[in-house]
Amino acid sequence: MISVEHLTKRYGQHTAVNDVSFRCEAGTVTGFLGPNGAGKSTTMRMICGLTPPTVGASTVDGMPYRRLPNPGRRVGVLLDASAQHPGRTGRETLSLAAQVMGVDRGRVDALLKLVGLDPKAGGKRVRQYSLGMRQRLGLAHALLGDPRVLILDEPANGLDPEGIFWMRTVLRDFADRGGTVLLSSHLLREVEAVADRLVVIGGGRVVADGTKEELLAGSGVRVRGLEPEKLEWALTSAGVAVTRTPDGALVAQAEAETVGRTAAAAGLVLLELRTADGGGLEQLFLDLTANGAAATDGATLAADGVAATTDGATLAANAAAKEATR
């Protein structure tokens, strides 16, 4: 479990993180989303006791990180896969950590194998590793102490698609066994597949926080039929609000079951029926990313952050309202 309360970090005039609060419960994967420079890494460093917060506090398993007696046995941390001495081999890097944590040496080879680094790769110096291999080594490092909590900053960076899929499986499995996972990304799609909860940060502030369903639900279901006109007519007749998409599909504001039954009753063949792409959240996220990329000074970014917060609040309110009317 991770609890973050009102974390704020100021560097002179610049506020990198502004009153950020959220919780990560055991058994869940929390996606920490935001464009580059939004304050994700600073927040994670504050959680791990590496950066002293200006205001606020955070706990891991109910204790401030710096008070954990042997943090590696409780929390697996991967903040930067490149932050390893390039002159050590992968195996030596893990062996040193195992010695610090007091973990059985046998786990080093087991973990290397788990993350897909064969003995030859384990014997190579980290200097020769690709970014993907460093991420795998970093994950092995994080898992070495058999922790209950994982804090991972952009762990999918540099992994190939297969590696990303593998990483998701590992994290999902970890959470399903009761672990707590906090992972950051600047790509919504990357964490959408694995996260239960999403915390979106922009300009140092939390702009959206909720379960994935809440945040992605606002947008209805996407449905495509063999005969689009008849399908649209059938749905409209059944009182379902429908909009067309440019590629010939429809977005219906109803449950998938309602849409399916309506189509079945009308004897129509469906080719596709799924939750529509997370319109509101996606748009919010794109706006944040665009602003983050375009902003040249902190003031603009902060102002946008405030505007986005309003959007986020609206979004959350919408999601709550939808939840209530169901």
Next chain:
Amino acid sequence: MTATATATPTVPAPHATPVSRPSIARLTLVEVRKMTDTRAGFWLLAVTALAYAAVVVVMLVAADPPDLTFYGILQITMLPAGVLLPVIGILAVTSEWTQRGALTTFTLVPERERIAAAKLLAGFVLAGASVAAGLLFAAAGNAIGIAFFDGDGSWSLTAGALGNAVLFQLINMTIGVAFGMLLMNSALAIVMYFLLPTIWGMLTSMIDALRTPAEWLDLGMTTQPLVDNTMSGSDWPKLAASVGVWLVLPLVAGLARLLRREVS
């Protein structure tokens, strides 16, 4: 890297783990290992060993036979160690920052003062090891001196002389660690470590008014009696003063900086 991605993940079930703080002894062992397990660390130690061998050979060939004693040869090995050990001490600290290992180190051990203590103790271990290695080289050199160079061959070594040798290396090593903590950058710390005393030495030799302060603050002068085993009453306060300036001050400032610096 493709076939491996399909390996079945068997993440251990999260559970309550017994938590005990890693002891200072364990952290010290880890720091000793970190000083020696990189290519840079290995070569520094290898160069130190080669330098020991070189000075012993030079001494055997060049010195007068009466000077070829166990202690005489030990004294000569102290010089390369005195130059190279501080570099190992500097790198032990600065590489955490320049190679960014600090992120891992302080994530595993958030109490930075314990890491600082472990690094100092690891430095002591290596300083002790350097004297032990010096004893081995001196013994070999003395034996060869007796056999082939008509050396005096005396094996006498007083506890006081050995203690002075150890103290000399401890001071050198700790100054290195202190400079590393204060400057946090390998190149800068190494350059400063060698440059500052040299500049100070040049100034004091050129300016008459600085001659007396130099006797108290020039570490090269104040530690020479340790090497020569001629420490007398007035040498100790002078040694203490120079150690205060070159070791204690940078160490205290370095510790303060280490404890406060944001790790990223």
